Amino acid sequence: MVCASEGGHLAIINSYVEAQILKELFAKYPEHEISARHKNLAHVGFYDWGERGVWSTIHGQSLREAGYESWAKGQPDNATDGEYCGGMFRDALLDDIWCYHTAPFICEKKPESLFHYNYDNN
Template identity: 55%
Template sequence: MKLHRVPATWNEARLRCHAEGAVLASPLTQSFLPVMRKLMLANNITQCGAFTGIHATLYKGVYTSIEGVPLARLPIRWAKDEPDNYENSEECLLLQPDGTMADVNCSNTFPFMCYKKKTTNIVATACGTSDPNYYLEPRTGSCYKFHHICQTWHRAYMTCESEGGHLAIINSNTEAQVLKELFAKNPTVLSPCSYKDIASLGFLDWNRDNYWTTIHSETLEDAGYAMWSKGQPDNAVTRNIPQHCGAMFRTALLDDVQCEVFIYPFICEKKPDSLEEN
């Protein structure tokens, strides 16, 4: 189990846990509840509480855990005057430090815990991860993973970070060739996808003033690669959405894309020693 101290909305917490190969934790048994409380108290979560995976977002009033366990089968002890469904807008359950539950608005932000069942015989690859889809590239010394399921640029960023890596950054012509070859090995991506021949990378126009830097705050030139495709960046506006995030064509030449709404495949990068967080 892993506690995230930085508050998030319920849905963002659910997505973050999913990206880590886990689920948003719920007190599924009587013995599980004190474990969750102990983790909260050890991290000084003594005032507000933490989101659980128990929700009624699919149908009003029908609460289940992320795993589908109905509320009636969960060891729930309600806080005083709860649940109250304040203003008919509370569909997510919060575990309070004293072990009681309260219903809250899912759009509020709270800390949360991710839970993954213990697995035996986990084998770490040369990339320092149990994910077999990362491979070590000797020409660069980095590991890469091509994601076929398209996401917005921001969601892709979160996914790579959750895997212990980051959206890939091109630091040389050699690395550009590596990513070009990786893209070529993946001629098809899973639908739906806004653009199948563009992959999100780790750079952006951070201040929206046409000053492009990597997600690690280097200019593209300082990072080692600034080869734009002809006519790019053009900040083409589609559906009134400008282009402030970075990507590459299959040629490895750079492109600017929308950060939200439109979804693309993407490439994650990690160092071999950047082990996944426990």
């Protein structure tokens, strides 16, 4: 909701290069500056909408179609039966996490949205 209020959306990782950019961004916020429950895991824009282990971006593409599906070792594990939201560790590898666990989050938006935005173009 915060991302949307700023004219963007949770970051969708479309390439290894974009993942590295998010990794660098995350590195600017050390653990001690983060008050959320998770400090080394950020919410990003993918989820398991049907809760059946089929992961897609918030825009409906599969992770492969989006361009990045590098899960961390052993993930997604649905560890506590309820990990239906997408997360990214500090090393840019993906994890499935509880949607309501507080964690840092990363937004993205198009440069032109700095002036105006149109949902039809997103």
